[in-house]
Amino acid sequence: MDFANQVSRHRLADDLWQLVNVPSPTLRERDAALCYAEMLRGCGAAVEIDETLPESPNVVGRLRGARPGPVLQLAGHLDHIDVPHPPPRREADIISGRGAADMKNGLAGMLEITRLLHQWSDFPGDLLITAFGRHEAPLGDSRGLHNLIARGVKGDAAIVFEGPEAAAVVMALGMSIWKVTMRRRGQACHEMTGPEKGWGLIGALDGLLSLVAEKNRRFGELHNDYPLLPPESVFIGQIHYGDFYNRVPASCAIEGTRRWHPDKTVPRIEAEFAAWLEELQLTPDLNIETHWIRVGESFAIDPAESIVRALQKAWREAGGREIGFSGHSSVNDTCRLVTQGKIPAVLCGFDTETGHADYEFVRLDRMETACRVALSAALNYLNAHCAEDLK
Numbered sequence: 001m002d003f004a005n006q007v008s009r010h011r012l013a014d015d016l017w018q019l020v021n022v023p024s025p026t027l028r029e030r031d032a033a034l035c036y037a038e039m040l041r042g043c044g045a046a047v048e049i050d051e052t053l054p055e056s057p058n059v060v061g062r063l064r065g066a067r068p069g070p071v072l073q074l075a076g077h078l079d080h081i082d083v084p085h086p087p088p089r090r091e092a093d094i095i096s097g098r099g100a101a102d103m104k105n106g107l108a109g110m111l112e113i114t115r116l117l118h119q120w121s122d123f124p125g126d127l128l129i130t131a132f133g134r135h136e137a138p139l140g141d142s143r144g145l146h147n148l149i150a151r152g153v154k155g156d157a158a159i160v161f162e163g164p165e166a167a168a169v170v171m172a173l174g175m176s177i178w179k180v181t182m183r184r185r186g187q188a189c190h191e192m193t194g195p196e197k198g199w200g201l202i203g204a205l206d207g208l209l210s211l212v213a214e215k216n217r218r219f220g221e222l223h224n225d226y227p228l229l230p231p232e233s234v235f236i237g238q239i240h241y242g243d244f245y246n247r248v249p250a251s252c253a254i255e256g257t258r259r260w261h262p263d264k265t266v267p268r269i270e271a272e273f274a275a276w277l278e279e280l281q282l283t284p285d286l287n288i289e290t291h292w293i294r295v296g297e298s299f300a301i302d303p304a305e306s307i308v309r310a311l312q313k314a315w316r317e318a319g320g321r322e323i324g325f326s327g328h329s330s331v332n333d334t335c336r337l338v339t340q341g342k343i344p345a346v347l348c349g350f351d352t353e354t355g356h357a358d359y360e361f362v363r364l365d366r367m368e369t370a371c372r373v374a375l376s377a378a379l380n381y382l383n384a385h386c387a388e389d390l391k
Contacts, residue, residue: 003116003120003375003376003379004314004317004318004372004373004375004376005372006116007112007116007368007371007372007375008112009364009365009367009368011112011115012105012108012109012112012364012367012368012371013090013095013364015039015107015108015111015112016095016100016104016105016108016362016367017088017090017095018035018039019032019035019036019039019099019104019107019108020088020095020096020097020098020099020100020104021088021097022035023080023098023099024078024079024080024099024133025079025080025081025082026079026080026081026082026133026134026135026136026139026140027055027056027079027133027134027139027140028055028056029055029056029057029078029079029133029134030054030055030056030057032078032079032133033049033056033057033058033059033078033131033133034049034057036059036078036107036131037049037059037061039111040059040061040111040114040129040131041061043061043111043112043114043115043118044063044114044115044118044119045061045062045063045114045118045127045129046061046062046063047059047060047061047062048060048061048062050147050148052147053133053134053143053144053147056078056079056132056133056134056143056144057133057144058130058131058132058133058144058145058147058148059078059129059130059131059132060128060129060130060148060153061114061127061128061129061130062126062127062128062129063114063117063118063126063127063129064126065117065121065122065123065124065125065126065127065382066121066122066123066124067124068124068125069123069124069125069126069382069383070124070125070126070155070156070157070381070382070384071125071126071127071128071155071156072125072126072127072128072155072156072157072158072159072307072378072381072382073128073129073130073154073155073157073158073159073337073343073345074110074113074114074127074128074129074130074158074159074161074378075130075131075132075145075158075159075160075161075333075337075345076103076106076107076110076130076131076160076161076162076333077103077131077132077133077135077136077144077145077162077333078107078131078132078133078135079099079133079134079135079136079140080098080099080102080104080136081098081102081136081356082139083098083356084098085097085098085358085359085360086359088100093363093364093365094361094362094363094364095361095362095364096359096360096361096362097360097361098360099360100354100360100361100362101351101352101353101354101355101357101360101361101362102162102352102355102356102360103161103162103350103352103355105161105350105351105352105362105367106161106162106348106349106350106352107131107161108350108367109161109350109367109370109371109374110129110131110161112371112375113127113371113374113375113378114127114129116375117378123379123382123383124382124383125382127378128153128154128155130145130148130153132144132145132148135333137177137293137295137331138177138293138295142296142333142336145333145336145337146336146340149336149337149340149341154337154341154343155343156343157305157306157307157343157344157345157381158307158334158337158341158343158344158345158346159307159311159345159346159347159348159374159377159378160332160333160334160337160345160346160347160348161348161349161350161374162332162333162347162349162350162352162355163328163330163332163334163347163348163349163352164326164328164347164349164352165348165349165350165351165352165366165370166315166319166321166323167323167324167326167328167347168303168308168311168312168315168323168324168325168326168346169325169326169327169328169334169346169347170228170300170301170302170303170308170325170326170327171226171228171229171262171298171299171300171301171327171328172229172262172296172298172299172327172328172329172330172331172332172334172335173229173230173232173259173260173261173298173327173328173329173330173331174259174260174261174262174264174265174266174269174295174296174297174298174299174331174335175257175258175259175260175295175296175330175331176257176258176266176269176270176292176293176294176295177255177256177257177292177293177295178255178256178257178258178273178290178291178292178293179253179254179255179290179291179292179293180208180253180254180255180277180288180289180290181251181252181253181288181289181290181291182201182204182205182208182251182252182253182282182286182287182288183250183251183286183287183288183289184200184201184250184251184285184286185285186250187250188243188247188248188249188250189247189248190246190247190248191246191247191248194247194248195248195285197248198242198248198249200283200285200286201241201248201249201251201252201286202241204252204280204282204283204286204288205239205241205252205254207280208254208277208280209236209239209254211276211277211279211280212234212236212254212256215234215276216233216234216235219231219232219233219234224261225261225263226261226262226263226300226327228325228326228327229261229327229329230327230329232259232260232261233257233258233259234256234257234258234259234273235256235257235258235259236254236255236256237255237256237257238253238254238255238256239252239253239254239255240252240253240254240255258273259329260298261298262298262299262300264298265297266294266297270290270292273290274290277290295331296331296332296335296336297335297336297339298335299334299335299338299339301338301344301345302344303325305344306344306381306384307344307345307346307377307381308325308344308346309380309384310377310378310380310381310384311323311346311348311373311377311380313376313377313380314373314374314375314376314377314380315373317376318369318372318373318375318376319369319372319373328347332347333345334346334347346377348370348373348374348377349370350362350366350367350370350371350374351363351366351367351370
């Protein structure tokens with residue numbers, strides 16, 4: 001039986017509609033977690049709610065197969081960015097609302113796969129379904145998923161239900177947010193009484209901007225040992241200087257991102273950045289502080305991993321297309337499962353192009369196709385131990 005054809009667009013839409021109507025901004029995911037736990041129970045899974053973080057509980061579902069086999073983890077985050085959005089709408093084949101594309105559509109796909117495997121029951125191994133909050137930076141610190149991994153709640157491999165659709169991602173950039181604050185002696189004051197009318201602080205800020213620009217230019221010139229990934233980068237997103245037209249500020253701040261390749265780690269990146277700042281040669285009346293928010297490590301997995309081949313086979317058979325290997329520039333939970341959980345993980349997005357946008361929406365036809373592929377990939381992986389090859 002072509003089991004992927006049992007995926008129901010109508011059920012996917014109903015589940016997504018229910019989820020998108022329960023707000024779940026980062027750090028306040030409790031209502032959505034409790035809702036998801038009930039929906040998951042209704043799909044036949046045994047469900048546990050981990051309340052280690054009361055406002056951001058983890059939902060853990062388990063579905064046992066008919067015979068021994070590997071444990072496949074379906075993983076997704078419950079939270080969405082805390083940015084206003086028009087009320088959810090359901091129109092023909094589109095559902096919109098904050099969190100619809102990132103990533104309540106993927107959570108709905110996890111429900112549908114659990115539901116169908118529960119009805120079928122004749123599959124090897126076990127299904128582990130994990131939904132967690134605290135994902136979206138800068139507020140999210142991924143403690144929900146970190147706590148699960150620390151408890152050993154993880155699969156032998158995982159599918160993360162976001163990211164690009166028709167791609168087998170085998171490596172990704174790491175990313176941290178950095179903030180540099182420079183302060184001068186004294187307090188903010190009128191321009192006519194301020195030391196050098198603030199030009200010392202302005203000069204230091206100009207030096208920092210030039211330094212960052214030069215380091216980023218050099219990254220673009222370096223040989224890239226990871227051709228599936230873009231060059232490493234250092235980026236500036238915010239500059240804060242002053243609060244009034246004729247006041248000399250006592251401090252200024254600049255904030256941005258640093259993205260790097262899988263041969264580097266967070267400690268190395270932070271030490272490298274500190275060495276850059278020493279090149280500024282600030283005057284004695286200025287000091288500088290750096291604050292980091294660690295978002296996600298870089299990673300690379302072996303393209304020969306069975307979960308990767310299972311996904312490629314699924315796209316060929318259920319998605320009607322061949323997919324190659326790919327790199328990914330954005331941070332997602334595969335990095336935590338690979339680097340902390342020490343398991344191979346792949347992405348399977350459910351129409352995520354409008355995630356974080358002013359108008360966030362999902363096209364149900366694309367969501368249905370992605371769910372067929374994800375279900376097929378899950379069965380391919382679970383059956384791989386008794387199959388000769390995933391051709």
